[in-house]
Amino acid sequence: MIPSKTSKYPKGLYLCCLIRAMDYPFEAFEKKWQAYWECEKTFKAHNDSNLPKYYVLDMFPYPSGAGLHVGHPLGYIASDIVARYKRLNGFNVLHPMGFDAFGLPAEQYAIQTGRHPAETTEQNINRYISQLKHIGFAYDWDRMVNTSDPNYYKWTQWIFLQLYQHWYDHRQKKARPIFELIHHFETLGNADCQQPALSGNVEGINQIFSADEWKSYSEQTKQSILMNYRLAYQGFAYVNWCENLGTVLANDEVKDGVSERGGHPVVRRQMRQWFLRVTDYADRLHDDLAQLDWPESMKEMQRNWIGRSEGVLLDFAIKGITEKIDVFTTRPDTIFGVSFICIAPESDWVKRLTTSDRMADLTAYVAEAGNRSERERQTDVKRVSGVFTGTYALHPFTGEEIPIWVADYVLAGYGTGAVMGVPAHDARDFRFAAHFQLPIHQVITDPTIQTPLQEAYEEKRGTLIHSDFLNGLSVQQALKTAAQRMEEQGLGQRQTHYRLRDANFSRQRYWGEPFPVYYHDQMATAIAEADLPLMLPKMDDFKPTGNPEGPLAKLKDWTYNNYPIETDTMPGFAGSSWYFLRYMDPQNTACFASKEALQYWQDVDMYIGGTEHAVGHLLYSRFWHKFLFDLGYVPTSEPFKKLINQGMIQGVSAFIYLLATGIDNTDASTENRKDTDAIPPFIVTQKLKKHIEAGLLSNEQKQALNIILNVSAVHGNVHYLTNNNLPLIYKRNIPIEFVSESAENGLEKDELMIAAFRSDPANTEFKEAIFIDLADGVIQSLQAPYICLREVEKMSKSKWNVVNPDQICKDYGADTLRMYEMFLGPIEQSKPWNMQGIEGVHKFLRKLWRLVISQDDQVLLSDDEPEKAAYKALHKLIKKVTEDIEALSFNTCISAFMICLNDLQELGCRKRKILEPFLIILSPFAPHIAEELWSRFGHTDSIAHATFPVFNPEYLTENTFTYPVSFNGKVRFQIDMPKDASKEAVEAATLTHASAIKWLEGRTPKKVIVVPGRIVNIVL
């Protein structure tokens, strides 16, 4: 119970811990109750219950090597409070915990530590479990799932096979077995159910065949046609290939052109991949959001990700060519404003449309555009470029000639890779037209528009002009009329487009679920369900191969009935897309969960987790759930009824500045030596860094720097690396414990404790670190203290700013940690972690203990009837906590407890009839002290089996109300009135009150406003 000296504590706490422990011996009883809950299985959820169910779920964690930090429990505590609260209210509560153990981070960690992922994952999971148990969560541990356990991933593989063996029928709007599709082809061909072209360009796409033709196809052809319908399919596609990680990444694993994890460059590369046809569910995923009780921002992010847009696919005839070019537009109303057409440089049309005299220009432009990386093209948005092809399209209504251009602002991957340019009403088209001096035809007018247009008018508001049959219509009318006319005249058809792409489901990694698929005559074939799980083989060399094949390709015997098995593995989101269903029936070996279990538990009533999963996990889970719903396995079409986002708890990190240095290998005898061994790190002060970066480094100073660098050089010449002739300086996070928090003990605030820092076993590279400063214009080894900089950022092991809950549990107790995390502020708000306020809640718990337990450890409890004031305090609490838990406003609950306890203490109330309900209400928040006092009060059963008290408004009714009386809105005095006094009575009493007469100063009020039970306002 004595806090360790390394952790950060408010002044004085360290000394007085022994005395305190007698006030509130949490250490002894918290352990006791944690063991009791585990032994007695107090929080076991039963599948055969007559009680109403409540399913409250946390997003399960990656068991990372850094262990649980104080940010994790924020959501877990909130869900635990809800779970315990619902249980006290008579619900059969399912509140499980598990581990998302497969995936890139687990494997990266294993590679870093040189140990097998299975081993490190198990070790990390055990650490997480022990940490979670120390916080006293009411989980049903018998239902724990681990996505890397074969008994679990058997069913991940099974669901994958279901996806593989089903297709999406857009007319019935549901998934159907692939054999029904085969039957359909055999009897009717595919004329009525063509699959639109999507990410995977499987052979046979968009090809119409009759029943007889189908029957004449070879097995291989049939299979490749079916591949274009399966919900899990193989296709060739451009993927995000990350050379450093040796794998492809999903779109949402790539941020700003680099991998989200590690920040490595990502390039586009075409590869054969497995995909999930999530686009087939785009409409349902979009529309069903409306029925969910989720934060609006979360729904909006999903809508944006799906990116549904409705418009018209419009044909433009081309002068001199019989084929027509398709463009997709959401603004058919502006058709008479078209002044050019633009196609993407990657488009197949480029070659066909370019006239011979323009060929050289075009080839050069396309090559240049190809060389610009995706990232450049996206960041350099303002740059306008393009080349005319020399060919003209014809306007569908006027027949006017419209030039066709190639420009890189048009993306090959969206729509048809061709757009109609309407500069007057599209900002990008406007910029393009202005740059190349193409005509700008305004076709919408509105009183707010200035003519001539200075910029594009993009509002969908106004009246159509210069537009033939659309003239005089509003934009809304014109949108409909134009689309209709285009369809009638066979010029185009209405279409819905999505930004959403099919989910890439292949990873060239070891630590994931193997695909239950083998190759028979080059055709992907499903492994028999009876042979699941297809076990991930134990491999010692599991590092990426660095080429498009996964590590499993290294195995010679990776075969099924002598056929080679797929060497890709599934991505991280495979196991997490359905784990919430497995909790319902985790031991089942016959199916992923029994019908009865699914029927009883239905869906998740409350799901708590971070916003970072807004589009990844939450979208894929909804997709899998809908698929299983179509197959009749799950009873609801949505998995998560209510979603709560908890904020992030950030850590304070400290950093130093390092000078990037290199070495000249002039000495041949040292060729085996690693350069870095010889160069100590050079740490520069903030002042020097600014000086260097401002370009102020003089030649003398450069020389001085060189001397310092080379004094310590053992071999060769150390020099600093440069960028534009400036030495390179970069930030480096260091453990915060080496930085002084305030100016004391002879240290300055934020001063680096150099001696301790050098001897840190976790950072041996800094043992010989050399500090360089700029003092009085002279570069020299550091004389003054080195001051670090601090920053508030996401907690992460690499930033050394992780605060573990373990030490806090040990020093203050789990109840204090739980209440403090809730007291910090609204659950959805992000905030930096600090220990400043923890004393407050700890004091509260100590006060409670001392109220009922004497110095000699006797229970002070009376069975007398409590006074009215005590009942009032209690029922105020019941009301507030009940309302606030329902509203998930936990911070105000803690305040309410404090207020109530302060009241009870003032009354000296030690009455059973008050304190027992108090403990029940407190038990979701601080379960250990509640259990301990409950048992000391003579109960033999757990407080978890008690019943939550019911609010009785009678205890709060008052017979008087104190009215604030204001003059012109400013409160001047107060007056007591009977609760049921009439408006007139209140007004009369107020106006005759001595203070009122003083404020009236003889004037007659213009108006007197009496709001019963609220306020009196006198207008002068």
Add this chain to the structure above:
RNA sequence: GCCCGGGUGGCGGAACUGGUAGACGCGCCGGACUCAAAAUCCGGUGGUAGCAAUACCGUGGGGGUUCGAUUCCCUUUCCGGGUACCA
């Protein structure tokens, strides 16, 4: 650029459908207890002026609606999150 949030004491944060702004806690100040310190208990604590009662100001800035605005409307500014040549 666009779409969401959000600006309240020294700090974290309260405030129901417009009705006494600053609950609760931290910190700080004073007092009791103690040889002393810690813990504990009591009192104070938005700003300005005043010995005081009290007065004036005060929820990012400006304007409006209202008897009354942190709350509603307009406008402006700053911060956080998401997202983007998506046609």
